[in-house]
Amino acid sequence: MLTKPLWFLGTLTLGIVFSSTSGLAAGQDGGPTGTLRYSKEAAVAAQQKSAKSLVERYQAALNNSDFATIRTFFAPDAVAEWNEKQTMVGVDAMREPYEALFKTTKFSTDFQFDAADIYGDVAIVRTHHPVGQVEVTIKTGKKTLDFNREIFVLRRFGPDWKIVLYTFSRQPRQGEQ
Secondary structure: OOOHHHHHHHHHHHHHHOOHHHEEEOOOOOOOOOOEEOOHHHHHHHHHHHHHHHHHHHHHHOOOOOOOHHHHEEEHHHHHHHHOOOOEOOOHHHHHHHHHHHEEEEOOOEEEEEEEEOOOEEEEEEOOOOOOOEEEEOOOOOEEOOOOEEEEEEEOOEEEEEEEEEEEEEEEOOOOO
């Protein structure tokens, strides 16, 4: 009997092997420096847009410092991994770190979308921040360049996508994928 993580990896591996990425059409929906391309297959493109829409709603809530909304985008047992922070397992474990972050930092994030790949009931959305993107320290007003790139792993629960894994890392040069 496969455990949940092994089942997920098996599904993801099969999805990667049998992905229809060779049939991609350019989509100017990734942002000025994003490289997102939608599938030529209408049903797949619709799922890509739906998954991307969840990440856009996450971005809006992040920019509004709104964890009450952010939590609704995550599966109950989701995992979040941030730079230099302890891994958070479960949406309830995310409340305190998000709220602490919102007390110190104001975001004006503008995700540039590089991919929204669909593998059955799993989607992987990759983003990066453009050159010039900053975050503001609330106490001092100091602006700091934001060098992040993100991976959102989503899973479909009925008709809805939920984030099951959110992770980001600093990139060596701002604005790169």
